Amino acid sequence: MSTSTPDHSAPDLQALAVGDVVAEKTFTLTRDSLVRYAGASGDFNPIHYRDDVAQSVGLPGVLAHGMLTMGLAVQPVVDWLGNSGLVADYQVRFTRPVPVDAAEGAVLTVVAKVGVADASGARIDLTVTFDGPTVLGKAQVRVIAAAATSADAAASTGSAPA
C-alpha cells in the first residue's frame, strides 16, 4: 500500500470509490502517551493524568485527551497520503470518553473509508472505536489532490520560481 517514491507522490484520488477502505490501524494509549501529549500540546487538565481529580468530577478515572484521539485518528490517512499537507479540513465530534487504565492502557482502532470522491479530492470518513463502540462522531477528513497543494505550499513559503 505505502510504496515510497522519491517525489512522495500521493495516491490517485480519482481512482477511489465510495466505501473503499484506504487505511486501518490500531493504537495503544498508555498513561505515558497522555503525559507526552499533555506536554506537547500544553493541555495540563489533571483529569488526563490524576485518577483522584478525575474521580472527584464523577469520571471513572483518567481519560485520554479528546484532541489526542483526534490527532492520532487522522494519522493512518496521513500515512496513506504520504503528506499531511494534503489534509484541507478535518472535523470530529467527541461522543464517548476514552478511559486509560494505568496498567492495561486503552486500544483504539481506526478504519478510514472513502465517504465522497469528486473532482477536487475526497472525503475520508473515520470510524474510531474503543472496546467496541465508537468514540468519535462525524469524523471526516477532506483531502485534496497533490498538485494543488504543493504549488500553494511552495508559493506560501516563497520557494516557488516566479
Add this chain to the structure above:
Amino acid sequence: MNPELQGREFAPTAPYLVGREKVREFSRAVFATSPINLDPEAARAAGYSDIVAPPTFAVVIQESTLAQLLAEPDAGIDFTRVVHGDQRFTYSRPIVAGDELTATLRVASVKSLGGHSMVTAESSIVDATGAHVVTAISTLVVRGDE
C-alpha cells in the same frame, strides 16, 4: 452563559513562532510517522520550507484564544463544567516550522439546550504576512446545574 457573547471578536493573540522541535514533539505525541512531519530534508523534497505540522497542531495556537474566552469577565463560563463537544480545522495551507502565527477569536454562536449551553468559537489563524492559514472551530458544552 451570557448570550451577548455571540458575535464578539477578541483581540489578536501575541505572535506564536512555530519551532521545529515543538512540531517534532507534537508529531511524536500524536503518533505521526510521516517523514515530512519529522525530517526537514523530506519536507523540503516535498516542496515545503521546513517540517510540516500534523493536522491538529493548530490547537496549540488556538488554545490561547480559548483561554481569552474563558477569562472574559462577563462570559459566565465555569471552566470546571466545560466539555469539548466538537472540533474542526479548515486549512488554506499547512503550518510549517518557522511560521509566525496570530489567532483572532470570534464567538460564532451561543445556544441553550436542555439546561446546557453551547458556545461555538472560531479562531482564525494568519501568518506574519496576514494571509490565512487555518481556522480552528471548537464547540464547547457547558453543563448546567445538576
